[in-house]
Amino acid sequence: MATIPMTPAELDEPKTSLWRDAWYRLVRNKLAIFGLFVIIVLAFAAAFGPYLTPYDFLSQDLDARNAAPSWAHLFGTDDLGRDVFSRVIYGTRTAFVVAIVVTAIAVTIGVALGAMAGFFGGWLDRIIMWLTDVTMSVPNLLLVVVINASLKAPLAAWMEAQYMATLNPFFRETIWVDFILVFGSMALISWPPYARLVRAQVLSIRSRPYITAARALGLTTRIILMRYVVPNAVGPLIVSVSAGLGTAMVLESAFSFLGVGVNPPTPSWGNMISDGLRVWQHYPHLLAAPAAVLGLATVGFSFLGDGLNDALNPRGSK
Amino acid sequence: MNAMTMSAPERLLDVKGLSIEIDTRRGPATIVDGINLHVNKGETLGIVGESGCGKSLTMLSLMRLLPNKIKVKSGTANFAGRDLLTMSKSELRKVRGGQVGFVFQDPMTSLNPVMRIGDQICEPLIYHKAMKRADARIRATELLRLVGIPSPAERLDAFPHELSGGMRQRVMIAIGLACDPELLIADEPTTALDVTIQAQIVDLVKELRVKLGMSVVWITHDLALIAGLVDRVAVLYAGTVVEDAPVEELFANPSHPYTRGLLASIPKLSDVAANRLSSIGGTPPEPGRRPLGCPFAPRCQLAEDICRQSVPPLEPLGGSGPHRVACFVAQRQLEAA
Numbered sequence: 001m002a003t004i005p006m007t008p009a010e011l012d013e014p015k016t017s018l019w020r021d022a023w024y025r026l027v028r029n030k031l032a033i034f035g036l037f038v039i040i041v042l043a044f045a046a047a048f049g050p051y052l053t054p055y056d057f058l059s060q061d062l063d064a065r066n067a068a069p070s071w072a073h074l075f076g077t078d079d080l081g082r083d084v085f086s087r088v089i090y091g092t093r094t095a096f097v098v099a100i101v102v103t104a105i106a107v108t109i110g111v112a113l114g115a116m117a118g119f120f121g122g123w124l125d126r127i128i129m130w131l132t133d134v135t136m137s138v139p140n141l142l143l144v145v146v147i148n149a150s151l152k153a154p155l156a157a158w159m160e161a162q163y164m165a166t167l168n169p170f171f172r173e174t175i176w177v178d179f180i181l182v183f184g185s186m187a188l189i190s191w192p193p194y195a196r197l198v199r200a201q202v203l204s205i206r207s208r209p210y211i212t213a214a215r216a217l218g219l220t221t222r223i224i225l226m227r228y229v230v231p232n233a234v235g236p237l238i239v240s241v242s243a244g245l246g247t248a249m250v251l252e253s254a255f256s257f258l259g260v261g262v263n264p265p266t267p268s269w270g271n272m273i274s275d276g277l278r279v280w281q282h283y284p285h286l287l288a289a290p291a292a293v294l295g296l297a298t299v300g301f302s303f304l305g306d307g308l309n310d311a312l313n314p315r316g317s318k
Numbered sequence: 319m320n321a322m323t324m325s326a327p328e329r330l331l332d333v334k335g336l337s338i339e340i341d342t343r344r345g346p347a348t349i350v351d352g353i354n355l356h357v358n359k360g361e362t363l364g365i366v367g368e369s370g371c372g373k374s375l376t377m378l379s380l381m382r383l384l385p386n387k388i389k390v391k392s393g394t395a396n397f398a399g400r401d402l403l404t405m406s407k408s409e410l411r412k413v414r415g416g417q418v419g420f421v422f423q424d425p426m427t428s429l430n431p432v433m434r435i436g437d438q439i440c441e442p443l444i445y446h447k448a449m450k451r452a453d454a455r456i457r458a459t460e461l462l463r464l465v466g467i468p469s470p471a472e473r474l475d476a477f478p479h480e481l482s483g484g485m486r487q488r489v490m491i492a493i494g495l496a497c498d499p500e501l502l503i504a505d506e507p508t509t510a511l512d513v514t515i516q517a518q519i520v521d522l523v524k525e526l527r528v529k530l531g532m533s534v535v536w537i538t539h540d541l542a543l544i545a546g547l548v549d550r551v552a553v554l555y556a557g558t559v560v561e562d563a564p565v566e567e568l569f570a571n572p573s574h575p576y577t578r579g580l581l582a583s584i585p586k587l588s589d590v591a592a593n594r595l596s597s598i599g600g601t602p603p604e605p606g607r608r609p610l611g612c613p614f615a616p617r618c619q620l621a622e623d624i625c626r627q628s629v630p631p632l633e634p635l636g637g638s639g640p641h642r643v644a645c646f647v648a649q650r651q652l653e654a655a
Contacts, residue, residue, distance in 0.1 A: 121386075207385075208427060209422055209423075209424055209427040209428040210427060210428050210429055210430045210431070212378075212383055212422070212428075213420070213422055213428045213429070213490075213493075214430070214441075215381075215383055215414070216381055216383055216414055216415060216420035216422075217414060217415035217420075217441060217442045217445070217493065218410075218411040218412060218413070218414030218415035218416055218442065218445065218446060219411075219415070219441065219442075219445060220411065220445075223441075223445070227430075227433070227441075228430050228433075231430075231432045231433070232430070232431065232432055
């Protein structure tokens with residue numbers, strides 16, 4: 001006679017959680033896995049590429065300027081004889097650093113403000129939503145151009161003065177000015193969508209019975225926000241962050257393309273595309289290489305974002 | 319066991335003149351009108367009434383958990399010597415979950431879906447009792463065993479969606495009991511459950527309150543369900559207590575016409591021949607349109623002129639004793655008899 005299972009271990013189906021279920025759904029989605037694969041390869045290139053590249057991104061070979069792709073130079077060389085492959089890999093690092101830092105700052109600001117607006121409501125909500133509306137109503141590009149154009153020169157001059165006064169080598173690297181201004185201005189235009197998303201989530205979660213139950217346990221507002229509200233709002237946020245990373249990379253390229261992003265000689269896909277565009281009829285590889293990688297990265301994040309959306313909100317899809 | 323046999327029982331919770339208002343477009347409307355309630359130490363009080371009579375709001379208001387548009391207008395709620403309605407927020411947080419446990423109506427939505435149940439039981443222990451995580455988990459295992467969950471240690475790591483409704487309600491009760499509260503407030507804890515599970519939960523609470531020596535307030539619309547559980551019943555109608563009596567006395571001698579109506583509408587097997595369920599005609603008054611006199615007068619078959627003109631006070635039936643009723647007719651009938 002068959003024994004009747006009695007312990008939970010025997011009775012249960014394999015242990016599942018919301019996250020594990022979502023992971024299984026994600027793995028079954030081929031496009032999402034392709035996107036994840038692309039992102040992992042690019043992230044690897046960003047992290048370790050600079051140690052593996054055959055050439056330094058600054059070293060010039062003036063005898064081999066504008067060379068077509070070959071085994072020695074996989075993506076050819078540019079007008080100064082610099083290896084384009086190495087520069088694209090360095091550009092990957094720039095793109096990832098900018099995308100991750102900008103998204104991290106934007107998400108932190110967005111989640112904090114959105115959660116407070118949604119949870120407390122009232123005048124706080126009105127002020128925060130007014131702030132997001134104002135920020136979103138200013139054209140993104142214009143704001144970034146204004147910030148960079150008006151602050152970059154004075155800040156660089158100040159750094160120069162500090163260097164002359166203190167001889168501290170830190171102040172000699174004006175690249176920090178670039179990065180701080182790029183991070184700051186891009187984060188400034190990127191946070192409002194996160195704030196709106198989180199606010200909407202929190203508004204719906206705030207009135208759920210388990211929040212009242214948590215309050216009836218005497219937990220503090222901070223604990224309720226951090227452990228009950230935000231974790232339940234995080235699904236749509238993950239989707240949004242994945243898409244946001246791709247968007248941030250495109251933004252960084254766009255600003256570099258326009259000359260308000262990361263400045264040469266630091267390689268950035270955007271300024272490589274900008275340089276390549278001027279000579280593309282003669283040397284198409286100078287445009288094709290960075291543009292293709294930028295396209296690939298965008299597609300990768302977009303596929304992963306879609307896959308995550310389907311995995312985390314199974315009811316909404318199909 | 320019965321509170322009435324003791325001399326001058328100590329009151330754990332004493333609510334006096336509690337009124338609650340809701341903000342509507344037409345201005346504030348009274349939902350709960352000067353309620354007086356008390357719970358003695360070790361006593362189980364049943365609060366009975368139909369939907370919308372203010373049972374849940376009264377209890378939520380004591381823990382200051384009312385939704386935004388609903389506010390307490392007046393009254394005091396003395397709990398163990400302090401007024402719940404005016405104490406500071408930090409004091410209140412210590413009472414919530416620490417001295418007063420709450421069990422909510424819908425176990426499906428009252429547990430945090432992304433948190434393991436073990437963590438949810440540990441939460442009040444870590445917060446109120448300053449327990450270490452490992453100790454809290456041991457206590458959580460004990461609590462799950464106490465509320466009758468099989469293989470409690472394995473269940474600690476389960477998520478709410480992996481448990482059935484009855485199991486989830488047991489978990490809710492375990493959370494409510496975590497810090498050895500002096501008072502457990504159960505707000506229709508069985509409404510969302512099957513009849514057999516309802517009986518199990520009632521039996522569980524009955525057993526636990528003796529074992530733990532706590533007071534219980536059980537809110538329900540189902541008089542029959544709690545007949546064997548509670549010591550005393552307060553019948554609510556339109557935000558006022560219309561009758562308050564020891565449970566045997568209430569069933570033996572229901573005095574308010576509304577209570578009689580409630581008891582009559584419990585279906586009995588012997589009624590099959592009648593083929594119709596008895597009910598009370600009409601609907602309770604809307605919050606903004608309370609009648610001048612007794613709130614039940616418009617639906618009451620015994621109503622007289624005085625009922626429509628002034629509100630009957632809640633007074634002991636026949637002048638003294640624990641059975642109190644707010645009805646002119648019932649009081650007079652007894653005098654005449």
